[in-house]
Amino acid sequence: MESDIYRPLGLTDDEFDLIVHHLGREPNLVELAMFSIMWSEHCSYKSSRIHLRRLPTSGPRVIMGPGENAGVVAATEDISVALRMESHNHPSAIEPTQGAATGVGGILRDIFTVGARPIALLDSLWMGTQDNPQSRWIFDGVVGGISSYGNAVGVPTVGGEIHFAPPYAENPLVNVVAVGVARTDQLVRAVASGIGNHVVLLGAATGRDGIGGVSVLASSGFDQASADKRPSVQVGDPFEEKKLIEACLDLLDAKLVVGIQDLGGAGLTCATSETAANAGNGMRVWVDRVPIREAGMTPMEILCSESQERMLAIVTPDNLAAVLEICAKQEVLATVIGEVAPPDEDGPYAGRGVLRAYFDGAMVAEIPASALADEAPLYERPLREPNDFRLRVQREVDVPADWREIARGVLETLTFDPEAIYRRYDHMLFRNTLVTPGADASLLAIRAPEVGSTDLAMGLAVDGNQLWSRSDPRRGTLAVVAESLANLACVGATPVAIVDCLNFGNPEHPEVMWQFSEAIDGITEICTVLGVPVIGGNVSFYNEAHGIDIDPTPVVSTIGFRPLPAHAIPDARLARGSVVLVTTGETPSLTGSVFAAIAGDQGGAFPTIDLERLRHLLSVVASLVVADELINAAHNLGAGGLLGGAIRLAQLAGQGLELEYPDASAEALLGEHPSRFLLTTEVPQALLAHLSQEGFEGVVIGELGGEKIVYEDWLSLDPPRRHPIGAR
Structure with missing residues (x-):
């Protein structure tokens, strides 16, 4: 295959050769597109997985850890709390309102995908200084996107942080945290088990607005030409999301689904391949049955679209009628688009579960599900400590005689009043919020319609400090975790877990990978000593503009419990x-x-x-x-x-x-x-x-x-x- 076909999709020569090895032949264009999005940095974590393995992820309260749609910890014997953190950085730079809004929508789906009702949002925003018109436009759009989607979908934004610094002028960071509560016996995982079970697509129709969206935008460098990718940013509909939340929770409460998965990054390709691979099964998908909202969409477009407000459910034939009835009651579109298939018994994929996609009666893709979901290349990229790092740490900060003038400058940086931002967020929905935005941490009562009331409250904090992490990625990131835990203490909460959002520059730059590895070691050290496991997170690489990397910006969100005040x-x-x-x-x-x-x-x-x-x-x-x-x-x-x-x-x-x-x-x-x-x-x-x-x-x-x-x-x-x- 000509290199000018696969290279623009972000695949290297070696990666193309690996695809040929997995298939035993050259891929067709549909298959190539599916591999390109699933093996993107955003979806496969091919540069970070080798380092993430060092993090402590288990603990006495951990029910679900990394690898699931959301981390889950036990609050009581019967009630669990789900926590997830994600980034929507490049989409928010291109189209701030929709980029931030769909970031909120996507992370909410991660929460109810595991069976929890979303009850709160927090955000960590990193923007350019507001003397720059473009930075003001981005900031206003991001805040508008978060508030309009969160308020309309009915999930309160209860806290967060806002930073302004020059490195984020063209590459802002939009990190969002979502929290949900569930009965522990209602939790569900993303598996396509049960041969012959139906594959049901729930929610909005599929369009071209999300093709090559976050999976592509977050997996390459960023420059002014990236504005041409504006059509790739997904368009969110919070009212459709609200209906989808209620329908999915009704289905889970009635135990009508075997497994369920969000269609986020990489869309239908991701949801089908991951659920099949998780169960060790195959899947047959009839792509032409997928409801579309634009005429003439090709199989490639349908399989790769990242259109919002969609879920994939695995349903037994006996339960299909009840599933369709509940979805109709909630006004959610539900369509059978496939079935779970057994692993192949013979042929080139004998013993493997294979994802087969059909369009107009013809097979357009045939790929082992695990090849897409689990077998992306794993890179141990070169690390290089910056040349001046050892020299810098051997001297002290020079304090000039007129340091009091600098002190006044320090105080001026702290004068930004976020109240005007908080007022755009409805933080009192559900009336769970006990400590409102503006404090060191938020405090929420643990209650929801599905779980009732409890005698517990949860503290939530989200924190980052790029100056600390820039000066020493290991010690500085350790200190970021320490600060977040300290913020929990300010509302009386004892920490039980953290999630992270690791925002770094181009992983192909050895100094960036050194920063990343050092940050992982810092998180590992403090979480191991204090017994606070990392139950999930997100890695966002390629945060750069015109070849200049942002400062290393690891952000962590911590959760802790305390008695209800x-x-x-x-x-x-x-x-x-x-x-x-x-x-x-x-x-x-x-x-x-x-x-x-x-x-x-x-x-x-x-x-x-x-x-x-x-x-x-x-x-x-x-x-x-x-x-x-x-x-x-x-x-x-x-x-x-x-x-x-x-x-x-x-x-x-x-x-x-x-x-x-x-x-x-x-x-x-x-x-x-x-x-x-x-x-x-x-x-x-x-x-x-x-x-x-x-x-x-x-x-x-x-x-x-x-x-x-x-x-x-x-x-x-x-x-x-x-x-x-x-x-x-």
């Missing part, structure tokens, strides 16, 4: 009294800090974290929050250090703050380290005594009140605007 929840927006600093005793550092970024200094060694001390401190803070006796607020210190965190606390509380801290050095005030908290209390001596008993030294650093935020004679900020709880 019986009283007002300690919250920074209710803070009053004395402000107490408590730490693990480790020294903050300017390396990787906002201060260093503004100063233009990337030197220094990123600080280490005493993980055992951190584990104990997280437990102490979470216990204080749950008890609600000694403190009225807890706030984790991250970006901006002590000074930035204290000012943020005062702003959230809507009060002035007279800050008194004896160490007036730049390192003490603006150095960063995730193992520190600010606690506010009206009984400071009792709190200090309690901290001392736990082995920690606390110190009162100021009092809330007054009309200004004041420190020494060089910092005086105007009165903060009050942020009442419930206004978000």
Whole structure:
């Protein structure tokens, strides 16, 4: 086959030869297209799988881990929580509104695919600075896409984070987290078992809007010419998604499906090959039975389309009539498009389950299902530590004499008020939200129509810090996880699992792969020591524009449980009294800090974290929050250090703050380290005594009140605007 046919599809010469080996012949064009999307970086993880294997993925609460549509952990003996995190970066750069909206729609389907009702969304957005018109257009479109889809589909956006930095001007990051709850006995996996069972396509008709969508856009470099791919961005319909949610949950509740799978990246090709491969079976698919919304669609287009709001269900013949009845009641289109087939008994694929696709009576594709789903090439790409890394870590950040001017610049970076964004999201749907957006973490009651009410709440946080990860991908990423766990402690939750979204540049660049490998080691280290498994995630490579890679940007979302509060929840927006600093005793550092970024200094060694001390401190803070006796607020210190965190606390509380801290050095005030908290209390001596008993030294650093935020004679900020709880 001519190379000008398969190379534009993203396949290399070696990959084409491997396809020929799997088939025992050259592929036709339909088969070649199917391999190209399934073996894309986005779908196959061919550059990352070898590293992801190092992550700890098991634990006493883990029910489903990596490899499933969503990770699932046990909340109680009978109730489970599903968690998933995904990216929609390149589609959002090309068409911000639909790119972000369909990212939300896709991740919601991952949740109800395992049998859970979606009850919450969080997002992590990384945008270019807003003095750039294109960045403003992208940002406004992304926020509009998230809010319009989430609000319309009826799933609240309960938290998140927003970052603005130059590396994300043309390659923004849109990372979305979805959470759902289910009865454990209702969980289902993506398997096409039962020879002769029907393959039923549910949901929207198939169009050309998603052909070569996320599977292609997220698997190659990015430049201005990528705007020509705008038609490849899927178009979402949240009302169709809402009907699909209810229909699928009804089907699962009635136990009418054997297996179910979302049609996300790689569309029908992915859903059919993965479900068949998971069961070790084959599948016959009649492509011309697929409902289409555009005339003249070819088999290749139908098999590769990533049109939204579609699911694939495996149904026994006895249950088909009931399935069609429920779908008709929910006004969801349901069409039998195939059947589960046994593995071949003889011929070139003897002993293997084969996916065979037919169109107008002719077979247009014949591929072993596992070749598509499980046998993509596995690359151990070259790693290379940057030439200047060792030199950078051997020196300290240079602190100029006029560092207080830089300090004011640090504080200016922290003045962005996300309230205008949160107001576009409905965060009170289901009335589960106990701590609303704007706090260190969100807190939700665990309840839904399918599971009723429980006496548990779950804390949810999503965090990233590209300055930390850029300065030291291993230690910095470990610190990102530590900060997210610390944010959970601020709402009283004990962590049980994390998911991640690993956003990196071009994996063909050895320095990028070194960054990625180091980040994996950082996550592995802290999660192993603290016993917090990684139950799922997403790798997003090729985040670059014009050949320039973004900063390494691993983002993690953490989940933890706590008793359902019986009283007002300690919250920074209710803070009053004395402000107490408590730490693990480790020294903050300017390396990787906002201060260093503004100063233009990337030197220094990123600080280490005493993980055992951190584990104990997280437990102490979470216990204080749950008890609600000694403190009225807890706030984790991250970006901006002590000074930035204290000012943020005062702003959230809507009060002035007279800050008194004896160490007036730049390192003490603006150095960063995730193992520190600010606690506010009206009984400071009792709190200090309690901290001392736990082995920690606390110190009162100021009092809330007054009309200004004041420190020494060089910092005086105007009165903060009050942020009442419930206004978000």
